[in-house]
Amino acid sequence: MLEPLSAPRVPVDLAERRIGDVEGTSLFPVGAEYTPPARGTWTIAHTPMLVPGAHEVYVCPGNCLRGVVLSAAEGGFSDRFSMVEVGEEALYDGSMEELVYEGVSDCLDRLGRRPPCVFVASSCIHDLMALDVPHLLDELAGRFPDIDFVPAYMNCTMRRSKLGYEDVQWRQNYAVLRPAARDRRSVNTIGSPFALDPGCEIVSMLASGGCRLRDLCHAETYQDYLDMATSWLNVYHWPVAAEAVRDLGERLGQEAVYLPYSWDGEEIRASLQALAGKAGLGMPDLDALEARAGEDLGRARRVLGSAEIRMDAAATPRPFGLARLLLEHGFEVTEVYADAVLPGDEAAFDWVRRHHPDLLVSAMVDFRMRLRGRDAAGRAEEAGRELVAIGQKAAYFTGTGRFVNMISNDGLFGFTGISRLAGMLEEAFRDERDARSIIQVKARGIEDYRLRPRDGVGEGRR
Amino acid sequence: MRQARVNTPNYACDLSGICSALYELGGLIVMHDASGCNSTFATHDEPRWYDMDSMVYISGLSEYDAVLGNDDAYIDDVVEIARERHPRFVAVFGSPVALLMGTDFRGVAHIIERRCGIPTFWFRTSGMQSYVAGARQAFAGIAGRLCPEGGESAPARGGRLRVNLLGVTPLDFSVVGNAEALRDFCETSGFELVSCWAMGDALDQLMRAGQADVNIVVSSSGLDCAEVLARKYGTPYVVGCPVGSAASAELARMVSETSRDGVARRLGEGDAAASGGRKITVVGEAVFASSLRHCLAHDLGEGNVRIACPLEDPCAMLGPADVAVRGEEEVASIMRASDLVIADPLYEVLLEGHSHVPFVRLPHEAYSGRMLRDEIPRFVGPGFEDVLGQAL
Numbered sequence: 031m032l033e034p035l036s037a038p039r040v041p042v043d044l045a046e047r048r049i050g051d052v053e054g055t056s057l058f059p060v061g062a063e064y065t066p067p068a069r070g071t072w073t074i075a076h077t078p079m080l081v082p083g084a085h086e087v088y089v090c091p092g093n094c095l096r097g098v099v100l101s102a103a104e105g106g107f108s109d110r111f112s113m114v115e116v117g118e119e120a121l122y123d124g125s126m127e128e129l130v131y132e133g134v135s136d137c138l139d140r141l142g143r144r145p146p147c148v149f150v151a152s153s154c155i156h157d158l159m160a161l162d163v164p165h166l167l168d169e170l171a172g173r174f175p176d177i178d179f180v181p182a183y184m185n186c187t188m189r190r191s192k193l194g195y196e197d198v199q200w201r202q203n204y205a206v207l208r209p210a211a212r213d214r215r216s217v218n219t220i221g222s223p224f225a226l227d228p229g230c231e232i233v234s235m236l237a238s239g240g241c242r243l244r245d246l247c248h249a250e251t252y253q254d255y256l257d258m259a260t261s262w263l264n265v266y267h268w269p270v271a272a273e274a275v276r277d278l279g280e281r282l283g284q285e286a287v288y289l290p291y292s293w294d295g296e297e298i299r300a301s302l303q304a305l306a307g308k309a310g311l312g313m314p315d316l317d318a319l320e321a322r323a324g325e326d327l328g329r330a331r332r333v334l335g336s337a338e339i340r341m342d343a344a345a346t347p348r349p350f351g352l353a354r355l356l357l358e359h360g361f362e363v364t365e366v367y368a369d370a371v372l373p374g375d376e377a378a379f380d381w382v383r384r385h386h387p388d389l390l391v392s393a394m395v396d397f398r399m400r401l402r403g404r405d406a407a408g409r410a411e412e413a414g415r416e417l418v419a420i421g422q423k424a425a426y427f428t429g430t431g432r433f434v435n436m437i438s439n440d441g442l443f444g445f446t447g448i449s450r451l452a453g454m455l456e457e458a459f460r461d462e463r464d465a466r467s468i469i470q471v472k473a474r475g476i477e478d479y480r481l482r483p484r485d486g487v488g489e490g491r492r
Numbered sequence: 493m494r495q496a497r498v499n500t501p502n503y504a505c506d507l508s509g510i511c512s513a514l515y516e517l518g519g520l521i522v523m524h525d526a527s528g529c530n531s532t533f534a535t536h537d538e539p540r541w542y543d544m545d546s547m548v549y550i551s552g553l554s555e556y557d558a559v560l561g562n563d564d565a566y567i568d569d570v571v572e573i574a575r576e577r578h579p580r581f582v583a584v585f586g587s588p589v590a591l592l593m594g595t596d597f598r599g600v601a602h603i604i605e606r607r608c609g610i611p612t613f614w615f616r617t618s619g620m621q622s623y624v625a626g627a628r629q630a631f632a633g634i635a636g637r638l639c640p641e642g643g644e645s646a647p648a649r650g651g652r653l654r655v656n657l658l659g660v661t662p663l664d665f666s667v668v669g670n671a672e673a674l675r676d677f678c679e680t681s682g683f684e685l686v687s688c689w690a691m692g693d694a695l696d697q698l699m700r701a702g703q704a705d706v707n708i709v710v711s712s713s714g715l716d717c718a719e720v721l722a723r724k725y726g727t728p729y730v731v732g733c734p735v736g737s738a739a740s741a742e743l744a745r746m747v748s749e750t751s752r753d754g755v756a757r758r759l760g761e762g763d764a765a766a767s768g769g770r771k772i773t774v775v776g777e778a779v780f781a782s783s784l785r786h787c788l789a790h791d792l793g794e795g796n797v798r799i800a801c802p803l804e805d806p807c808a809m810l811g812p813a814d815v816a817v818r819g820e821e822e823v824a825s826i827m828r829a830s831d832l833v834i835a836d837p838l839y840e841v842l843l844e845g846h847s848h849v850p851f852v853r854l855p856h857e858a859y860s861g862r863m864l865r866d867e868i869p870r871f872v873g874p875g876f877e878d879v880l881g882q883a884l
Contacts, residue, residue, distance in 0.1 A: 062522055062549040062569040065534050067542045091588040093505035093619030097532035100501055100861050103838065108499075115495045115502060118620050121592060129495065136496040154526065154589045158558060186526035187555040187589060397549050397573050466542060470862075472535070 038388035039364065042403075045396035046365075050387025055371040055379055060190070063395040068422035070437045070474035071344055072223045074184055074199040075101045078149040079110065079476065080223065080246045081203060081255050085145035086182070087134050089114040090153040094184060098151075105476050110145075112137035116155070126159060130166050138174060146252045147206055148174075151182035178206045197273040203246065204274055207259040209282050216261040217309065218244045220278070221271020224441035224475060231302055231314050231444040232265065232289060239311040247441075247479070263309060267291045267443065268347045269373050290374055291439040291447075293351040295320055298444050319445035326452035327359040333456045336362055337416040340406070340428055342394060343368035345421030345436040351378035352420070355448065357386055365390040367424050394423050404429045418458050422469040431462040437474050494819030499841045503803060504663055504858040506617045508537040509626025510585060511548050512661040513713065515540060517634065517695040520547045520579035520610075522570050524563075524595055525587030527552070529619060536861035537623070539667045547579055553589060561593050567603055574608040580695050581638065582608075583630070585615040611637055622803050623663050623858050624777070627713035631658065631689050635720040639699050642725075652684040653751050656704045656721070658729070659714020660691045663858035664777060666868045673872035674710060677734045680873075681744035689717060705751045706730060708743070711779045715806045731807045732759025733780055736787030737874040743783075758809060760786040769796040773826055775817075775835035776856055778805040784834070784871075791877035792884065800826045832884070836860050837867070852883045 041047055045058060075098040078084055088098050088111070095113050102111035114133030120126045134150055150170070152163050167179040182202050188195040200221045217236055219226050225247035226233060236243050249255045264286045266275050275286045287308050289301040299316055306313050339361050343349045350371065353363045368391060371379045382389055393399060407430035410417040418432045419425040425433035434454045436442075442450050504512075507529050514521055515538065523529050530550035534541045538548075551566045566584075574582055582604055586595050597614035605612035615629045657674050665671050671691040678685040686704045687697045701707075707718045707729040718729035728750045734740035739759060746757045760782045772794055774781045781799040788794040799814040800823055810816060817823045824842040827833045827849065834852040836859040843849050854871075855864035869879055 060552060061565075062573060063527075063530070063552045064549055065527075065530050067534060069535060091505075091619040092502045092621075093507055093529050093532060093587065095502055096505060096508075096536060096861075097528055099497075100536045100863065103501060103860070104863050108841075112496070112498045113502075114493075115497065116588075116620065117495065118591070118618050121588075129493075132493055133496045136493040137498050140496070140498045154558070154587075155592050158589065158592050184528070185555075186528045187553055187558045188526075190552070190554045397547070400547060400549070401545055401577070470535075470542070 039390060041390060043398045045393040045398040045402070047391050048387060049366075049379075049383045049389045049391050052383060052391065055376055057368065057370055057391055058393040058396055062397050064397050064400040066394065066399065066423055066426050068344070068426045068469040069472045070422045070435070070469060072438075072473045072476070073098070073101060074151070074182065074195060075111075076105060076473040076476055077199050077203055077223060078182065079105070079107050079479065080249070081147055081206075081252070082249050083145055083252045084147040084149060085110050085112070085141070086149045086151060087112045087114065087137050088151045088184065089116060089130050089133060089156075090151070090184060091116045091155065094153050098184070101472050104471075105473060112141065121155065121159070126156070126161055127166060130161070130163070131169055134170055135173060138177070144174075144176060147178040147180060149180045149182040149202070151184045153184045154187045157183070157185050157187075180205045193273060194270070196270050200271055200274040201277045204258065204278055207256065207278065207282060210259040212262045213260040214262050215241045216244060217241050217263045217265060218258050218261040218284070220264045220266045221274050222267060222438065222441060223247065223473070224438060226267075227441045227443060227447060227450065229450075230442070230446045231316075231319065232305065234314060235302065235305065235311045236309070239309060241309065241311070263287065265289050265305065268439065289443070291347055291443060292374075293346075293348055293355040293448065294378065295445070302444065316445065323445040323448035323452070324359070326449040327356075330452040330455045331360050334361065334416070334418060334459050337418050337459060338410050339363045339418050339420065340365040340367065340424045341419065342366070342421035342423040343372065344394075344423050344438070345434070346439045347372050348375045348378065350375045350382055353389070354378045354381050357382065363389065365392055367392045367394050367421070367427060369394050369396075392427070399427070402427070406430070407432070416459065418455060420455075422465075425465045426469060431465050432458050433463070433465060434458045435468060435474065494822070497820045500820050500823075500838055501859065504537045504623035504861070505619050506621040506623060506626030507585065507587065507619055508533045509623030509628075509661070509663065509713065510583065510615055510617065510630040512538060512623065512663050513627040513630035513690055514583055514634070515546045515548065516544070516690055516692070517698070518580040519583055519695075520549075520570070520574055520577065520581070521583045522549045522551055522566070522573070523585060523587060524551045524566055524590040524597075525553055526550070526558075526589065529587045537663060537858070539662050539857065539862060539865060547573070547577060549573070553587075558589050558593055561595075563595055563600055567600055570604050571607050574604070574610050579610060582610050582612040583615065584612065585617040587617075588619040591618045613637065624712045624803050624806070627659070627661055627663070628716040628806065631714060631717035632720045634695075634698060635701065635717045635724070638695065639701050639721070639724065642702070652682055653706060653747065654684045654686050654704045655747060656686050656701045656707045657688040658707050658709045658717045659711035659779070660688050661711070661713060662691070664711045664713065664780060664856070665691070665872070666857040666865060668865065668868045669870040670872045673870055674734070677740055677744075677873050681740070681747070683744075683747065689714060701725075702727070706747050708732070708747060709779065709807060712777055712804065712806050728754045728756055730757045730759070731779060731809065732786075733783040734873055735780065735783040735871050736791045736877040736880070738790030738877070739783050739786040740874055742786065742790070758807065759783055760809070767796065769794060770831035771829075772797045772832045772834065773800055773830040774798070775800045775802065775823060775827070775833065775839055776854075777801070777803055777858070778809040779807055782809040787877055787880065792881050794884070798826075798830075837864055852880075
């Protein structure tokens with residue numbers, strides 16, 4: 031029998047709380063923010079790069095541009111990125127429309143090739159000025175009729191709005207898709223920079239049913255992307271994709287089913303049953319898959335022993351669901367880093383609160399996080415145990431090199447996803463890595479995509 | 493259109509310049525913005541972010557507060573942090589959105605200072621000026637407000653000349669040993685370093701700046717501070733960076749001379765491009781580029797050097813043959829008309845199709861950010877001419 035941790039820890043500041051002391055699901059007040067140097071999440075500059083051959087033109091003030099243009103340089107897609115720098119005078123002298131139109135035109139004229147699709151990104155100031163960006167893009171489409179222009183919005187002030195800018199960017203990522211003949215054997219997965227795990231239940235069910243799963247992450251050509259319009263059904267897995275799915279339903283009449291990135295067996299079964307019912311598919315042997323997931327978690331538990339586990343909400347949209355799963359399988363989960371409880375994670379949050387009231391919840395961006403000690407892994411080691419983090423932010427805040435480098439669920443789904451996670455935990459425990467060099471890289475995984483313009487995609491719309 | 497860029501990035505902006513200048517001074521710095529400005533600074537412009545804690549935050553401005561022009565949450569949050577953390581000072585300034593909202597930072601600073609009793613600075617920023625504009629304000633603000641009137645008259649050790657180094661930030665010097673090399677320069681030149689603005693010295697050290705006999709402005713960011721200190725204490729200044737042996741020796745000589753006659757001097761004032769020899773173009777910040785030109789001319793015998801400066805030149809370092817460039821195409825045309833170019837590697841793309849023009853890679857943190865930091869050399873002090881000579 032493995033020993034539990036000796037004593038519950040006490041919150042060190044107001045950005046850390048015993049989960050048992052939390053009323054409702056409101057964790058921390060919103061206020062001035064710190065940004066931890068864990069950069070693996072994708073940004074709105076990276077997401078459009080999934081559209082093969084697409085080019086981005088950012089029309090923004092210099093400070094906004096610098097972040098995205100260097101993201102492009104670091105990510106290896108500078109040749110798919112241009113920018114128009116907005117000066118102060120454009121805010122006041124009525125020249126903004128001309129700046130956007132002429133600036134974007136100039137970029138395209140100088141590009142030396144004709145991309146099939148151009149995302150034109152405006153920023154907060156344009157929204158506040160009520161700039162009619164869609165109209166400007168119509169004008170640009172008149173000048174460049176072979177290019178699909180798509181408005182994009184780098185409006186950070188929308189971050190806390192009902193519709194966040196990431197939600198909007200995912201919607202815009204599919205904005206070019208036009209009504210097409212419907213293929214009942216074609217299904218899309220929508221709204222993730224990480225391809226759905228090819229070994230997961232969704233993929234195998236669709237394959238068994240003779241259906242093709244279209245994933246933007248796998249699109250090789252612009253035509254592959256356009257062909258997503260032929261699918262009759264969209265599946266999506268986290269709330270950020272909901273706006274894109276709504277829009278596709280409204281514009282193209284595509285149906286949708288929500289198959290959340292869940293760590294709960296019952297919810298996984300219900301989701302897959304919903305998919306099977308919707309698409310007329312057979313069900314896999316879920317009992318066997320669940321049993322295997324349990325075995326895999328058990329093995330991981332034995333390997334990790336009394337290792338402390340902490341996780342963050344950037345690793346998975348259901349961190350409390352994951353905490354519950356691991357706690358139920360005997361892992362020593364001690365802390366969850368999350369600024370809020372996201373939709374769909376409330377029930378798991380409540381379960382953890384009732385059954386493990388001493389577990390700590392910590393903010394990620396609260397100003398106090400800047401000055402809090404980040405030596406938990408060292409202290410754990412002094413006490414004779416290890417600390418394993420799930421997520422880059424948890425790795426940074428604890429100072430551990432033993433971490434699962436997971437972002438936004440990494441495309442893991444279902445019982446197979448749980449099995450995969452168990453393996454990743456074992457790997458993280460065994461192989462200590464240099465977190466510092468890994469987690470500061472923006473948009474983890476973007477290097478795996480073919481980002482450079484390719485033959486056949488630089489000659490306009492087909 | 494000069495605002496359009498297809499191939500190259502832009503320089504770090506004013507908000508980053510302020511944050512970089514104030515980073516080590518124990519202040520509370522809160523940018524009024526939603527998110528992106530802080531992320532850009534922390535990711536690309538601030539190499540100390542991972543290891544050195546500093547209270548640099550973003551206000552988290554929301555869409556509704558932006559539309560309604562509501563600054564109350566910003567003020568309340570800053571006051572809350574100040575009361576909890578007791579910073580040495582508070583600095584408030586804003587992003588392009590705050591500019592458009594018309595946020596009254598003077599008023600905001602006044603309210604914060606009244607409510608928490610901590611000196612509070614406000615700065616004019618737009619997110620559309622360069623880091624030089626931001627850092628200039630920040631250093632000048634600290635000197636003007638926090639350095640005591642009249643200075644102190646502690647005797648110099650061993651009768652050595654006392655100096656301050658002004659304009660030292662990672663944006664111009666990175667974290668690869670150049671800030672330390674500036675200290676070495678002072679030591680080997682026989683100067684006593686009073687304070688370094690602002691890497692490696694705490695605010696208390698900066699507040700002794702009035703003890704110096706001469707201020708050395710090592711980048712454009714330090715000029716306004718030098719002028720404030722000149723007004724406050726009558727301290728004269730010299731502009732220049734000790735890049736290589738000749739510039740180090742010359743700068744040291746100028747400091748001594750200025751300590752005697754009180755006349756401001758600029759390194760390389762007589763270094764206008766000679767007409768003979770290969771035509772070298774240096775792209776970069778004006779004080780560094782001028783100092784590098786001095787190194788090229790006097791250490792390496794390359795006299796035909798022209799500067800293409802994409803940033804402001806408050807120190808008036810540019811000569812008649814130099815160009816204050818605006819826009820990617822103008823830089824490209826100058827580079828292509830050269831026999832050799834020395835610039836940040838992200839400019840090299842402008843020489844595509846002009847392979848006959850050799851390119852010497854010299855990354856600048858304020859331009860390529862973190863991505864080429866490993867390539868940034870220790871350019872301060874004797875010995876750099878050997879590195880540069882090999883690259884030429």
